[in-house]
Amino acid sequence: MTYSVAVSGASGYAGGEILRLLSAHPDIEIRTVTAHSNAGQPLVRHQPHLRSLAHLELQDTTPEVLAGHDIVVLALPHGQSGQFTDALADTPLVIDAGADHRLTDSAEWDRFYGGDFHEAWTYGVPELPVHGGTQRERLVGASRIAAPGCNASTVALSLAPGVAAGVIDASDIVTVLAVGPSGAGKSLKTNLLASEILGSANPYAVGGTHRHIPEIRQSLVAAGAVGDVRISFTPVLVPMSRGILATTTAPIAPGVSDAEIRAAWLDAYGDETFVQVLDEGEFPRTADVLGANTALLGLAIDRPANRVVIVAALDNLVKGTAGAAVQSMNIALGLPEGRALTVNGVAP
Template sequence: MTYSVAVSGASGYAGGEILRLLAQHPDVEIRTVTAHSNAGDPLIRHQPHLRSLRHLELQPTTPEILAGHDVVFLALPHGQSGQYTDALGDAALVIDAGADHRLVSPDAWARFYGGDFHEPWTYGVPELLAGREKQRERLRGATRIAAPGCNASTVSLSIAPGVAAGVVDASDIVSVLAVGPSGAGKSLKPHLLGSEILGSANPYAVGGTHRHIPEIQQALRDAGAPDPRISFTPVIVPMSRGILATTTAPIAPGASDAEIRAAWEDAYGDEPFVQLLPEGEVPRTADVIGANTALVGLAIDRSANRVVVVTAVDNLAKGTAGAAIQSMNIALGLSETTALTVNGVAP
């Protein structure tokens, strides 16, 4: 069977990455691409790297145009997806790459986003531990999927195995991330101009204000933490793509080094896209660019009594579009790895 696909926000970074990966998918037909201000333009004008899709024209983003497809991807700014998802009741599978359907708490939505709260959908990070199973099991047959925030899924994947195994204290998690500016979208923002970020590292959303904090806490509650607390500091660095997250947490009393490492080995030993590196190794963002891979380095700092996890992802691939397509594959009963690669691009 070939599934017809519509992608909204197709002129942006997330929409473009969804299209790049779907263009290699043998089971889908990219039938419709939509945009707002760029409607009427050839897709290739805004995504010149997508040569195989040069025949497509951007159409207006309306529920009528998105309807009638087997799969609809919404790659829209936060707060805009809800108006379309409410009108797509008959669509077989809708995947939202924005934040509108990620959070289960109306209070958390009001505090970090504001505006209308929409029902939570199945969270699209298959490898995350959720109770006694993986989130993958909840995605099987799902019809409404919330793709993750790239920073949130990176941090959650980093520390959830330790939380689930009880070898770390989830009440004192600290995470500092080096992130590429593509995570902020394609719209013009003066503080993200090349002249502003080249040669500089720029912290933002400092002091518990970043919108991905409640998403991380939600994932860690699913992993077994009753009251997870996290100090979360992202820093924009001059690389177009990538996240390098360094996450630490206190070692739980009595946890041995072997038990700590076993928690991550048990969680990810059989996962194709989340890979624990050998002891003593840490990842680089350069090793995951273009791939649906999260590389995880684990260190045990007994002098500080903390576990240190360093995780690298491509924020547009594994962080957003790759997670969305991986979740789509699971929901439709396709091979989970279809159209997704573990191999990055170098140099």
């Protein structure tokens, strides 16, 4: 069976990456692409690397244009996807790459986003440990999927095995992330200009203000965190177009051995294709995951500080967003999970 797809926000970074992946998917026909201010223009004017889709023209993002497809992917700015929920009620599968359907707590939505709150959809991080298994089981047959925030899924995947196994304390998490500016979208912003970021590293959303914090807490509670989940989260903008390198630490639970700590991550991800734990003493680079649907994790045990250190690298546009969406789509449709996805990055 071939599934017809419409992708909104197709002129942006996330929309473009979704299109790149879907263009190689044998079960998908990309029938419609939409945009807002760029409607009426050829797709390749804004995504010149997508040569196989040169025949497509960007249409207006309206319910009428998006309706009538088997799958609709909403790659819109936060707060804009929810308006299409009711209008797409007859669409068999809708995937939201924005934040509108990620959070279960309306108070958290009000605090970090504001505007109308919309119900949470099935979270699109298949490997994430949850009570009784992984998020993968919840995605089987899903009709509404919320793709993750890239920073949020990076940190959640880093910590969830330790939380689920009870080997770390989730009440004192510290994470610092080096992130590429593509995670902020394609809109023109002065702080994202090359002249502003080249040769510089710039922290932002410091002091508990980043919007992905409640999403991380939600994932860790689903993994079995007991008590308060407290996170000190500091992202740093660095001059690489894409990629995340997250260094996350948490206290070691009392009485836990080094072997038990490492076993928690190996048990969680040992059989996974797209989340891989590196050998002891090895740590990932963002260069090794560019273009891949792969998250690489390095684990260290810092006994003098009584903390576990997890270093995670992934491509924010692939495993962080578009790849997670396509992987979750495959699971929901009963297709091979890795179809149109690769573990291989691009080098140099």
